[in-house]
Amino acid sequence: MKEEDFIHLCQPDSGNSCGACCGLYNYADNTKDSLIRRLRNRTGLFRKIVKDMADLKAFSDRIKELESSEKLYEVIYCCEYLGFLDGEEKRVGCLLHPLQNDGVDMRDVSFYGKELCNGHFCPSYQFLSxxxxxxxxxxxxxWYLYGLCITxxxxxxxxxxxxxxxxxxxxxxxxxxxxxxxxxxxxxxxxxxxxxxxxxxxxxxxxxxxxxxxxxxxxxxxxxxxxxxxxxxxxxxxxxxxxxxxxxxxxxxxxxxxxxxxxxxxxxxxxxxx
Ligand code: SF4
Ligand code: SF4
Structure with missing residues (x-):
């Protein structure tokens, strides 16, 4: 695919975003209201307690205590670092991404690791025209409807x-x-x-x-x-x-x-x- 033909489906513009491959819809309760509560709480906690990478373990442990981890499909990981990227809660995305942390890329601590998180393109990239x-x-x-449909x-x-x-x-x-x-x-x-x-x-x-x-x-x-x-x-x-x-x-x-x-x-x- 030529570079000019590449269309970024994950974060295409200020009004759309997708977090499906980070496990967004794999919670047993994946209604929009439930996911908003989940993402709002963890984004608030992240902003409050994570000042650098040393704080990430405490964040992760706290999220695991606070949230229901019941899943639809056990084999798919639900990442605790997915949150809201903006104050209006219009975009979901990775709280560890460098754009969220003054240029510091914290994705090394994630379940998939930085390389996979950065380089993953789901089948929609290939199969949608x-x-x-x-x-x-x-x-x-x-974001809720976009992620459901684009995938x-x-x-x-x-x-x-x-x-x-x-x-x-x-x-x-x-x-x-x-x-x-x-x-x-x-x-x-x-x-x-x-x-x-x-x-x-x-x-x-x-x-x-x-x-x-x-x-x-x-x-x-x-x-x-x-x-x-x-x-x-x-x-x-x-x-x-x-x-x-x-x-x-x-x-x-x-x-x-x-x-x-x-x-x-x-x-x-x-x-x-x-
Ligand atoms: S499911 Fe596809 S569009 Fe959605 S975040 Fe993952 S790679 Fe991006
Ligand atoms: S660390 Fe990886 S899996 Fe987790 S939210 Fe970020 S991009 Fe998604």
Whole structure:
């Protein structure tokens, strides 16, 4: 990849950020409110007691005493040094990063070590297209939703596939503003507000966990009496569980209506630009 093509997904701008690979969503209670409390408390403690690297052990020990360590997936580490980078709590990120500590890089003490923390790029860097990355950065401006969506390659790819088919081309990232952005944001917000979301605490997107292993939680279309939905991958990303065929059809309607609204609005804007 050419340097000028590189798009930083972890900290793309002042309104977006992701901490997924630091274990942000791997807590058993990974609701937004719970994570805000967790990150707020540890950021406050860090600012109060960490003056240099010698204070990090005391910080780490205290966090382990104060916080619930119950996880979704035991094998994924949840790093205690993930916090808020700004006073407005708009960006999550590494409290040990040199930009947070007057140029001192403290990441050597972390579970993964400085090299891994610094050099890790998740699969979204590789598998999302440049247009998909730029569009997602424009669509979402909330750290909780951004991290959930930018790491969900199936969800991003499927939405862009359906809207691209409808407009006969790839949507231009700079078109994601105003009404078009609102429509796309409504779609991605379903990741949190989906009405057919399974409430089991061991589910996360298409995965379910038994503590040590994770498996894909498929939809039983035979039991519902229908063929596999064309929105199957999106349903899995939304952690869906349908009790009846009517529920599944309602779910399909919600997604279809959003995609159709986006396509109509995009085409109308394209005509307006002629
Ligand atoms: S999951 Fe990907 S985008 Fe998120 S912090 Fe990790 S490397 Fe960055
Ligand atoms: S030390 Fe590494 S794993 Fe922990 S928050 Fe920083 S970057 Fe993430």
């Amino acid at each position: 440049r247009e998909e990355k730029l569009s997602m950065i424009r669509i979402v401006d909330d 969900d390659i199936d969800l991003v790819k499927e939405y862009f596939r359906f809207i691209s088919e409808g407009i006969c081309g790839v949507p231009r990232p700079d078109r994601f503003e105003g009404k078009l952005r609102d429509i796309a944001l409504r779609f991605f917000s379903l990741k949190i507000s989906w009405p057919f979301r399974a409430t089991d605490t061991n589910r996360f997107g298409k995965y379910y966990f038994d503590g040590l292993q994770y498996m894909i939680s498929h939809i039983d279309y035979d039991a519902l009496g229908c063929e596999r939905s064309k929105f199957d991958k999106i349903f899995l990303s939304f952690t869906s569980r349908f009790s009846t065929l009517e529920e599944l059809r309602r779910g399909e309607d919600i997604i279809r209506e959003n995609i159709e609204e986006f396509i109509a609005c995009y085409k109308m804007g394209a005509v307006g630009q002629l």
